[in-house]
Amino acid sequence: MEVEGPASKSVTWGREPLTRATASYTLHDDRFQLQQRVYDRQFAQLYFYRLLKLRPAVSASAKRRWPSCTEVRVIDAVEDVDCVLVGTLYKEMKLKPSILDEYVKDKTTQQHLGRTRFTSPDDKLVLEDEGARIVLTGPVVPTASLVTGVVASVRGRILPSGEFCVSEICYAELGAQPVAPPPLSLHSPGSGPQVTRAPARYIALTSGLGIGDAGADPLPLQLMVDYLTGALGGREEQTLASGVVRMVIAGGLLASSAALARAGTYADARTREGALAGLRDADAALSQLAAALPLDVMPGEADPANASLPQQALHRALLPWAAAAGEGLVRASNPHEFDVEGVRFLGLSGQNVDDVVRYAELDDRTEVLEWMLRWRHMAPTSPDTLAAYPFHDRDPFVLDTCPHVFFAGNQPEFGTRMVTGEAGQRVRVVSVPAFSASPCLVLVNLDTLACHPIYFNAESMDT
Template sequence: MSNTNKSEPTVCVLNEDSEYFVKKPEFSHQFDSIYSQREAITLPLLKQAIRRKWPDTTFKDQLLLLTTDPTLTISVCGLVFKESKKRPNVIKQFQKDRSLTTLYKDDCKYIDPEDTIFLEDSHSRVQLIGNISPDLYVTGVPLAVKGHVEEAGKLTVEDVTTLQLPPQKKVAMSSSAFSIAFLSDLRIGSTDHDPLRLELATDYLSSLNAGLESSSSSSSSNTNIHLVISGSSLTPTRPIERQFKEFSAYAPQKIVSPTQELDEVVSRLCESMTVALIPGGKDPSNHFLPQQPFHHLLLPQSFKMSTFIPATNPHRERVNNMLVIGTSGQNLNDITRFTTLSPLDALEKLLRWNHICPSAPDITGVYPFSDTDPFILDETPSILFAGGMKQFEWKIVEEGDLRCLLLLVPSFSKTGDLIIVDPKTLIPRVVNFNVGLSAENAEHLLEDGKGATGSALLGHKGVDESGKTNQGADDDVVIDELDENEMEDGEG
């Protein structure tokens, strides 16, 4: 692979997607193998959690050994199974339109008061009642419970516990300044895509790496950037989604040009920084997780760059030894459809469940792995993110020496938000490219050479106490960087 970079970035990025690559797809396996692998790895850890938290309870190694005794307090562990009354019927949906792309509707909650929750292992299953809410779980979650078995054979729950956070490797901070930037959901080719806005973001990132940022910003100059692009970078046209005969009569330029534009944007960014490109739900990749990287024929210029990282979804990498893990958001979207959890709460649950996508294969489509469950977290990342979200939110989880930033990366095509994270503090800041700017004025500024450093081009967003962003009143501010004391108030 040739290197046509203008400058060699000093950010060292190690791609650890090997466990997500599907080299020889084989679909003859059943999905129960994934659950078996999940049990084999997580249940011994849950047993340790039970001994730590409930040492005085009677532990039952198998659900099959449960006996009816309301006076005996027991502890058991297994995987959650949830019966959702409002869950769409896959067979009926496929018979209706020969497609499953609209099986789950956006912004629709499949929650019902009559939903029931069970705990199961490889031998048996028991219904859980009492101090546990089905609205907070999806099928596949590793869980330990304490309670007693009623005469009806149901387990009345008194308390629950999950896995401990996995260990985290200590990272020696690099002496050279660097930042990790996040873009998501570019949707090139859709009506939401604004080429000018994307060009401004590209100019801005390039200027950061070249030390050309406006003096009004408090960021250090010549900051090395690693950029992660997640979510749907491309959006298929309607004829592609429907029928081939419509597609064959469609103007080829309207189909090819979005891919060419993405290739131009990514290859240009790769000239000054490392760029990881993660496929999303609308991109030309497989539908099920893990999604495989973009094909090299789609992005010929980008694949020539040594700084380009064609990533899988989920994606796992080490940036100057910092572990960064994330997805394009399908896992969070599916969990929030079947629970009352907010996206940020759901992301924290994934961390505490030690699993990136417990909803697979029940709700979220997944490749039928036969000998592993690659979505299990064996190490606490420094950053756990999800792309394609409606708004920017964040939270820092701290337990002992462990510290992890939970980050919701908003849709750039909807919000115009670019997120930049300081690796030393794990505090993110948002740069907005969507404030009161006409295309005519922006083109004039670009022609004048002001690029993305002109203060009129960039918006300002503040961070409230919940970690959410609010549109600022002062449009002259290029970037809002609160001091650490103010930002700490937004962690929670």
């Protein structure tokens, strides 16, 4: 096992048993629960509510930045007069996939369908408010790094061509942050005294276990299970593992849920057994973890849950052994929001970040997470290119408050950064890699929000 993290001091082996640390826990997933499922509504209401909800924050941000400039509606803007407009951005993209493309025989169009990114130099932005829309132009418009669904404020003037020449642009910026408990210190090194607990307590984050893949090596997963349950490592590793108060699996539990369709009522015993093998292996692994520490399991893109956001919790019947742990297992939604000792965590299984990367020229996944905080929206591309439930009276993805930790699972690699807001907010953003591709467990310190990965590399172990 390869461990990357804080340097450990040499200790003397003792025979005293280690007791796992504990921490208070509060679940905040209520706004992501679907009380009724009605799919005959239009998505326009969701965009309307998003603008209605974010307009005050965006207007206030614009007022602080441009106090002498007047905000007007698009339909009331006068040609060649400096003004401020607030609205929802729409990105016109000629390479954006369409359902009609599946029926096009043009080979050039078919080639675009396999792309992982659909941006081009010809993309342009349109700002739309409650009454009208207008094309944005000018060298300062960051067309490449923006996506459809972002609520923004732009300053500039209307040209004779009818386009709006942008001189500056701003967003809602980070929202109000819950007050951190006294033991939590978010100070920078050297900025003052820091109060910490002894020993440190951690939240463990992982994702993309990919259980059920016949070609995958099961050893890294077993190493992680053994590490967290205290069956692996020396006294130093076990002491660190005993400080993990909760584990969160951010989606990607199964490699694929397609095989579950073969386990229907009319399937024979052999077919049903093979189809359910991956799910049973996942249940066995989760039951070991849930017996050792509190565990939150979120659904992901390939898991047996609804495909559109917010994804509802995995059904109890899918994980009977793990569910037997009672309160030790939390079947969470995606997104998932919770407090541990007053520290607010908010995370998704990664579809939101992946979709932004497809439609914007942003490669750093932690940068995408930072922009979501500044846009005050955790899934801006929904429902345009990211499937979402057609809410008509709310947008649960709006960031009314700012978390202390914001994470996304199933990413290509580990990454982290600290994001600072205008009012002193400090947010630890974490890109959690898919375990099946990069066997990594991310530990977040509840005292300082310091973050470090632990890698389980089976190849480095002696045989």
